[in-house]
């Protein structure tokens with residue numbers, strides 16, 4: 387039965403059961419009119435502990451709320467009359483044309499939302515003409531994701547603790563055909579995820595009566611997971627060639643995060659990787675110069691979607707300062723709280739080349755697999771085009787500081 391779900395995704399169906407699943411999926415998508423609608427549908431599809439793992443953040447989740455408030459506080463300046471018969475949403479990044487200034491960012495454990503979720507995300511991104519960033523903590527092989535991404539997929543790496551491991555992973559990522567490497571630096575220690583703690587959604591995973599009831603309340607999800615097996619982090623499992631088990635998951639976690647990170651360590655990745663290299667997780671504009679000096683080709687301004695330091699500044703409010711520091715020398719990407727095409731247009735006006743999507747992509751995935759993610763991206767495109775037209779621009783580079791108003795303060799003198 388669950389196999390049929392996956393089969394219909396790959397082949398377009400044909401069998402009665404596949405047709406029934408397809409019709410059910412289309413019905414679900416019909417009620418989705420803006421990308422953030424996927425949050426409610428994902429909540430209905432997923433066990434609470436999985437939904438909370440995706441939706442939640444660090445501590446009291448102030449950073450999540452402030453990410454939204456900061457985006458909401460930016461206002462766009464409409465401009466008319468202009469001829470906006472055709473609005474071009476494309477952007478060129480590292481020599482590659484993206485159909486939208488949007489990238490599907492790295493989200494670990496996507497396969498807990500949809501079987502082989504990373505493949506579905508990569509396929510949806512490739513069909514839309516944008517990159518998908520495969521996370522270090524994925525449950526499928528990088529070879530399969532790179533193939534699904536049709537040359538557009540990027541890879542996200544938590545810097546491994548030793549050079550030998552770095553060399554080994556980077557060589558593999560290169561051989562797979564990933565077109566860019568993103569190094570996440572904001573996880574020196576894991577953030578305090580209270581929802582996961584309250585739900586007992588921690589590694590090593592242990593069944594309790596409460597968790598059993600939670601899963602039993604979502605039988606379709608449970609059947610999919612039963613059929614495809616519990617997702618396990620692929621690359622860390624590969625590290626010692628053994629299958630992940632409850633007991634070695636916590637060891638995996640220790641190996642995943644490098645507590646003593648430095649620009650010297652980050653330079654090693656520059657030596658090993660010769661394609662576009664980005665650093666993800668900067669929020670202090672003074673570090674932009676260090677990224678440049680270390681040979682990095684791009685910066686993703688990010689607070690990890692409010693999942694690391696609660697109460698941290700919001701990426702969008704730091705964007706203007708990064709723009710002044712970098713002065714157009716390398717592209718600036720951003721994530722954290724972006725849910726609509728209007729949000730994306732605000733970020734572009736403030737100096738971002740593209741926005742990375744986090745939760746919204748996973749919620750679309752959990753709702754309807756690849757079809758859900760493609761639908762979300764179609765909605766983003768329509769909303770970006772509408773916002774561009776109403777701002778009186780036909781190309782993204784026409785958006786600039788005159789297109790927005792905000793009242794954030796800079797650092798105190």
Ligand SMILES: Cc1cc2nc3c(=O)[nH]c(=O)nc-3n(C[C@H](O)[C@H](O)[C@H](O)COP(=O)(O)O)c2cc1C
Pocket residue numbers: 439440441453491492493494495521522523542570666688689690691692693721722723724742743744745746748
């Ligand atoms: C469920 C989930 C898993 C994530 N896993 C990773 C990861 O493995 N590596 C990484 O660099 N960022 C990870 N992130 C952070 C996202 O890449 C991104 O920074 C963040 O989600 C953006 O905020 P948003 O969800 O509000 O859009 C994860 C985020 C979520 C929601």
